Amino acid sequence: MSSTDQDKTVNAAEAAENEAEAAETEAVELSVYDKIAIDADAEVSDELSAITRDPFARRARAEEIRDQARMELMALKPERDQLIAAAALYEPRDHLHQLFGISSLSMRRCMRSALGLGSDRDTAAPLPKDRAAAARAAGLLHSPDLVQRAIAVCERYEAAEARRRTAVAWRDEAHEATLTAGGRVKVAPLERPDFESVRQAAVNEINAQFATLVAGPEERLHLASEAVDQAEEEMSLLRIDRDQAVNTLAFYTTARGIDFSVGINREGVRVVQRRALGLPRHAKLPPKPKQPAAARRAGVRFMADAGEDLPQIALAYEAAKARRSAAIEIRDAAMRTLHSEPYNWTQVRLSEFTGRSVGVINAIVRKPTKTSSPKV
Incomplete structure (x- = not known):
């Protein structure tokens, strides 16, 4: 096959893959995690929007919410990642990542991290038939309610992340208005x-x-x-x-x-x-x-x-x-x-x-x- 034909084959496959993924994305309705994020965003926005007269007070409160959310995320992340990895290795199924409100890439990243593979492109993850054994060797525990436990932690994590994200946006709003006052910022x-x-x-x-x-x-x-x-x-x-x-x-x-x-x-x-x-x-x-x-x-x-x-x-x-x-x-x-x-x-x-x-x-x-x- 010539290099031109190979390029055409790759481009056609990429186009078909992108179209299929776009169709799948458009077909998905609001998930539980979307609703959790919307509720958390509304909660933070309602509180901060009520502080109308003093932008410095609004900024200070936004930083408090941001820092509280960060602490919660730091506490939840190790448990969340380990549960996701264990579920992916012990109980693989189609669209499992959607139960955790993450992408399939993020789930694979959790799995690789739990197995000590990191992001090294030269180290392949185990084949599907070997993943349960790899999970046991890595010390990951399996329980009948493993997936449900992972979902519960992921929902708490999503709520904290939504609060942090919204607080950061409110905190930055005043800076953006100042930085762009009177026109555009001059850059080299x-x-x-x-x-x-x-x-x-x-x-x-x-x-x-x-x-x-x-x-x-x-x-x-x-x-x-x-x-x-x-x-x-x-x-x-x-x-x-x-x-x-x-x-x-x-x-x-x-x-x-x-x-x-x-x-x-x-x-x-x-x-x-x-x-x-x-x-x-x-x-x-x-x-x-x-x-x-x-x-x-x-x-x-x-x-x-x-x-x-x-x-x-x-x-x-x-x-x-x-x-x-x-x-x-x-x-x-x-x-x-x-x-x-x-x-x-x-x-x-x-x-x-x-x-x-x-x-x-x-x-x-x-x-x-x-x-x-x-x-x-």
Whole structure:
């Protein structure tokens, strides 16, 4: 298969995967955790909005709520993470992460941490059939009410996190108004990183890792799926900081050429802005003079060092994205091998093994191949 054909296959699979995940997201109604967060947000907002005359008193009370919530989160987190990991290892099931109000990536992160694997991309998690034994070896306890205990702690954690998040937003509101009073903040010219070199180095890293791997297609699929999951986890964490920096620069400063600094085109920057303002994907942004006020109303926080931090955040994000694309190509080739003779794995089996939906698997295994076989 030529490099052009491989690129088309990867892009088609990525598009199908993103569409399937978007459809699943749109179909989900408000969860228990959404309602917990909404109630906690309303409770804090009602209290702080009642302090109308003295912004300093409002700020002080917001800091008190924030600090109380932080202490509760610190106390709950070890127990929460351990219970989530134990449930994931002992009682795996479809959509288990939704019972805990977290993403599947976050659940895998808890599991890896409990097993002492950390974030090392070279260390794969145990195969599904070996996870209960790995949990026992790590000292994780199993009980009949394990999942219910995890849910109870996760609900308390979500309420505390919502209180902290809301208190921080209220506390920062006065600062943002001061920082942007009288116009936009003047910033130095932004750095323009060499994204192409970083992307290529990340692809080379993944390809080199698998080029020397001596393994059958099942283990190859497992390791490639782990690499995809790790890259997606990095992207999900980095995207938050990246978008906050982009929105700070675009809404509150005089920065120009933000697209060159973040590694996406101008329309991509506008998509980030619309998302921050809660606008439809193709809606017009407010005129430049009105954007700071619109951003404040939407709760867009000001990131003091955005101009300095954005290039490094964006480089890390683009490297993770490139690793994901390279790992997807290797993963998909292994899937097609296992789906063919002599293995004959079904789409359902591939879905259970990789944690991807059957729709995504179908898009991958049904993709026609050229005369040469993909490397697995």
